[in-house]
Amino acid sequence: MGKHGIILFGHGARDPRWAEPFERLAAKLRSLRGDPVALAFLELMTPDLPAAVAAQAADGCDAITVVPVFFGQGGHVRRDLPQVIDTCRAAHPGVVIHCATAVGEDDGVLDAVARYCLTQV
Amino acid sequence: MGKHGIILFGHGARDPRWAEPFERLAAKLRSLRGDPVALAFLELMTPDLPAAVAAQAADGCDAITVVPVFFGQGGHVRRDLPQVIDTCRAAHPGVVIHCATAVGEDDGVLDAVARYCLTQV
Numbered sequence: 091m092g093k094h095g096i097i098l099f100g101h102g103a104r105d106p107r108w109a110e111p112f113e114r115l116a117a118k119l120r121s122l123r124g125d126p127v128a129l130a131f132l133e134l135m136t137p138d139l140p141a142a143v144a145a146q147a148a149d150g151c152d153a154i155t156v157v158p159v160f161f162g163q164g165g166h167v168r169r170d171l172p173q174v175i176d177t178c179r180a181a182h183p184g185v186v187i188h189c190a191t192a193v194g195e196d197d198g199v200l201d202a203v204a205r206y207c208l209t210q211v
Numbered sequence: 212m213g214k215h216g217i218i219l220f221g222h223g224a225r226d227p228r229w230a231e232p233f234e235r236l237a238a239k240l241r242s243l244r245g246d247p248v249a250l251a252f253l254e255l256m257t258p259d260l261p262a263a264v265a266a267q268a269a270d271g272c273d274a275i276t277v278v279p280v281f282f283g284q285g286g287h288v289r290r291d292l293p294q295v296i297d298t299c300r301a302a303h304p305g306v307v308i309h310c311a312t313a314v315g316e317d318d319g320v321l322d323a324v325a326r327y328c329l330t331q332v
Contacts, residue, residue, distance in 0.1 A: 094332050103285030111282050111315035118325040123332075155332045159282055159324065161232050164224030190331040193324050194232035202323035203280065203314050204239040210311040211215050211244075211276045 092152030095126040097142050100159045101166060102131030109135060112159060126151060132166055132174075139171075143178040143187065153186045161194030213273030216247040218263050221280045222287060223252030230256060233280060247272060253287055253295075260292075264299040264308065274307045282315030 096119060100112050112129050119127040126149055130142035137145070139156065146154050156175065158167045171189065179187050193199050217240060221233050233250050240248040247270055251263035258266070260277065267275050277296065279288045292310065300308050314320050 096328055096332060098328070100282065103283055105283075105285040105289065107289075108283035108285035110284075111313075111321060115321050115324055115328075118321060119328055122325065122329060125332075153332075155328075157328050157331055161221065161280055161282070162224055162226075162229035163231075164226040164229035168226065168228075188331070190328075192232075193327055196323070196327040199320065199323045199327055200232060200236050200239060202317070202320045203236055204243065206314055206317040206320055207217055207219070207236075207240055207276075207278050207311075208243060210278060210309070211217060211246075211274075 093125040093146075093150050094153040094155065095128065095146035095149070095151040096123075097128050097130050097139065097146065097154060097156045098159050099130050099132070099139060099156050099171065100135075102133045102135035104134055115159070130156075132170060139174045140178055140181065143182060143185070147182045147185050151185060153188070155188045155190055157190045158192040160192045163192045163195065167192050214246040214267075214271050215274040215276070216249065216267035216270070216272040218249050218251050218260065218267065218275060218277045219280050220251050220253070220260060220277050220292065221256075223254045223256035225255055236280070251277075253291060260295045261299055261302065264303060264306070268303045268306050272306060274309070276309045276311060278311045279313040281313045284313045284316065288313050
């Protein structure tokens with residue numbers, strides 16, 4: 091049985107410090123599971139999603155879950171991401187690629203953000 | 212003693228559905244406190260931050276905490292937001308305006324995102 095990879099998909103930015111929370115998130119997940127965890131970006135940072143999927147496929151993943159690390163689901167998540175996922179599926183027909191709902195839709199995440207906000211007032 | 216407002220500051224997007232998690236977050240916070248909670252956006256959505264600050268000032272807030280609802284701190288949070296905050300402070304010298312660190316820097320938020328990711332594999 092192959093591995094099940096997780097790819098944390100973010101927007102990307104010019105400032106390299108922008109990626110720090112994504113790197114901390116990946117480190118947290120790696121401490122919680124043995125299978126691969128990687129980052130991928132829509133633009134301005136590397137790797138892009140096709141490169142990250144190719145790397146996990148080469149690493150023995152036969153299933154990959156892409157998690158959009160976005161609060162809102164706008165054009166990037168609803169329109170751009172499905173197109174990239176389709177490209178990845180066509181390139182790796184032996185890998186089952188699942189795309190999760192954006193993390194900002196999760197009630198537990200919003201509860202944690204609300205708790206943080208209350209510590210700031 | 213005046214009220215202490217919270218303004219949840221997001222990027223904004225063309226798709227109105229993008230704002231749904233922000234609206235849910237504001238509703239959660241309103242259920243947890245009596246003082247005003249509002250949304251504001253950098254671009255593409257209204258109100259912008261100066262309009263949201265003016266509304267809370269008119270509503271009797273003498274302190275406002277702006278929380279950037281961003282994962283990464285790139286140019287929008289490090290460069291654009293402080294300039295807008297300065298503009299707001301100049302327009303409302305009687306209101307103490309505090310700007311929090313972006314929510315993605317909070318460990319509790321990242322833990323919640325990690326838990327969500329694990330439910331998806």
